[in-house]
Amino acid sequence: MNTIKSLVLRNRYTLLVTVLAVYVLVLVLEGAITGREVRVIDFDNPFFDLIVRNFEEFMDDSRQNRDADQL
């Protein structure tokens, strides 16, 4: 225990890395256990819907439309 304590408190950088590691570990474990979903930016309004996940589909559609227009 004393070895760990002296290692963590050796200097400011080891302490920072330890705190950040604990912070990330707790968050990732909690996220994995509770199944926190990956969220994307959803922007709804009466005129159109923008969902970032669909952005690539939207780009593909517009590319196909442009090619069709050129033909």
Add this chain to the structure above:
Amino acid sequence: MDKFSLLQYRALIRREILEHRNLFILAPTFLAPILFMAMVWIANQLDPDDLGSMISYLAMLFNGLSPVEMAPIFMLGGIPFIIVLFSCAIVYLLVTLYQDRKDSSVLFWQSMPVSNLKTVLTKIVTVGAIAPFFYMAVLFGFYLVTVIWLSILGVSHDIEIAGIGYMFMAAVVSLLLLYISAIVATLWLLPSVGWLLLFSAFARRTPLMWAAGVFIMIGFLEDFLFGTQFLANWVESRANPNQYLIMSFGDVFDRIFNYDMLFGIVVGAILIAGAVLMRRFID
């Protein structure tokens, strides 16, 4: 808590107020007259008859209504103050421990019978409960002056101004809601408070760059190494002001005692513990 500890906390809070009175007292004190002058200027641009009918409408609207139910409307009037409080809180949290090391006053405070834990806890109490108290006090003065001004205008236009009294009561209740919201917001945003304090205690220079840079880097590393976005999700899930704004007194218990709030306090406690331990490294 014994009497000596209470005296220590009282002295530490007094110190914080004296050292940061620009952020906690002068900032809202300058903002209030500017907003009042802007209101007077706008009123002067209006036609006197339109102004009279507007005051009459306001007095009629609030007359006899419950101040508790109408209070959330006046929370909108506090938005400029909340924005300034939020900005000042970020500046304070980033600077406070950094400044102690920069001007070497940390050596003096560590020679006093005050632990690092007490010092850091005092800073959190200051930003979460003391600073909002000053802002609400200034906002109360602002509402009081505004109501007196509206009453004078109402009397000069021969308007029944009883409703303005109800309006003032609703404004006062809104201050209480705003103050509770500030305390709940501090608890909800405790991980952010801890993060800023940690880098304030760590950085030798530019604590803002460290705090922002490391945050972005960790998020990037998680995505790059593990392909997950738990950190980004975590931040996004706590970024909505509706989660800590209290619109009715009945909401307080639900907002404080829920899983997300308590987990946030645990995460915040990890970072605050880091900031307390970091205080032992003096440049």
